[in-house]
Amino acid sequence: MIKLDQVGKTYADGTEAVKDLCLEIKEGEFCVLLGPSGCGKTTTMKMINRLIPLTTGKIYIDGVDVYKLESNELRRGIGYAIQNIGLFPHLTVCQNIATVPMLKKWPKPKQRARAEELLTLVGMDPGTFIDRYPSELSGGQQQRVGVARCLGADPPILVMDEPFGAIDPITRNKLQDEFLRIQAKIRKTIAFVTHDINEAIKMGDRIALMREGVLVQFADPATLLSSPKDEFVRNFVGADRVLKGLRLLKAKDVMKKPPLTVKVGEDPMQVKARMERDKLRWAMLTEDDGRFLGWITWEDLHASKTIREIIIPPSVTASPDTLLNEALSMMLNSAIGTLAILNEKECLLGVLSFEIIRDVLGQQVGEAQTEP
């Protein structure tokens, strides 16, 4: 647990970078420090590991004042991911990852074993990469090694300064996903600095939004989007904040059962009768074992044709873990009103429609409007 108690930082030139900041990051919580540049988020983060000395207030880690500890001991207990990766170019991947274990004087074989373990954790093959130099890696691979390095001696706390800032959006997205997967396993207490609202919403359990050294709002992403505290927060999260809320939900959270599912072997005319009774213009079609085949429409059903002949195959399908914003753009891109959600065996689990998404958005707007 990290606790900042009325922390302030005034630089020698009189600039007040952080003012009277109170913040508590719970054990195992992913806290994002968010804000425009110059808002004091990086300063706040660096005060936790004492890279920047604080002017007023106290910072406690698990109840212990960080100034009660020797600074290097403190820092070896806090994983640090620096901005722009910052791997040491003259050291191998192994030596980079084992920097803190080396400082802690672990025996060499143990350092190497730890580096191998962490490389595997971040999805890199130790046999291929452990003895390479950073210059021999791609940007994304360097970023992974950077993450592995901050986990070097298995610290309970991580401070990360825009660790995914220096890479292309596609790789960044992938690394974010992987880091969330890792975090779900290791449950570190994290202070994560970013200026990217989308990254904050995606990654954070809670977001601390700062402006000019002041903590403006500290809330979970859904609350930040649905109930911005003031005009600044509203502007910062953006006019599309309601749409951004879609990122917080996955298809499996809101999907519904399809109105009618038909097996491919059924009799066309019976199906047609059922659709007429329920006033349905289309139905979803599956193989006998549940695998999704496509759609059939009421008009196409004739006694002279088997169902298999009139299947309209799906142009696009989604998985239960697809984020709603992605699902929505898939639907818009391929101009379909209903998106089939399939599991990994291609069995139909449910559907998403514009109506369902509209309802989700409606709830969020509703929540926002009930705020004072």
Added chain:
Amino acid sequence: MWNQAWQYVISHPDKIFEWTLQHLYIILVANALAAVFGVLIGIYISGKGRQRIADTVIYLASIMMTVPSLALYGILMGILSALTLPSIGFLPVVIALTLYGLLPIIRNTYTAIREVDPAMIEAGRGMGMSEIQILVKVKLPLAVPVIMAGLRQAVVMNIGIAAIGAYIGAGGLGQPIFRGIANYRTDLILVGAIFVSLLAILADLLMGGLEWLTTPKGVRTRRRR
């Protein structure tokens, strides 16, 4: 004239060998001293809050370079004899060459350390390195190529200056040159000049190789020429 010089080389290989050895010995001792002091001074003045000391030291070292070597030998002779130390021969020459060698080494060490990416230093500090660990494990390995370039420059430059040491009895490849001047023996001057130049070229190649070898592997690719 070229022919005479060549005749001299093949008839006196032992002498040439002896002068070359003397020359090399002076260079080796002087540059080893310059490297040790230069790097230490360079590290010291690159420290925090030593900007003014650094400026002064580099200024003094630059002035040192403008003193003609003959004049410097003269000054050293005065000082050394006052201290009842040998005032001619090996000692004053080694001292003079050490002084000359300092500037490129101090300057390169200072610049190289100062120009290490601040992000690297912060990464080290943020992971709990002490100031000494940051120096030894981060700054110096990253500064080595530039420091070695300074040393290389010092060695090559001193090989030329060392020839003048023969004037005050330090031996070396300056000897045939001075003897040639005194006796109107162009062939001797040529022999001395050519061997000094050859030595300088060889030393440059050798130091280049050493520079490559001492550069940490991970940063080599960027500096490959």
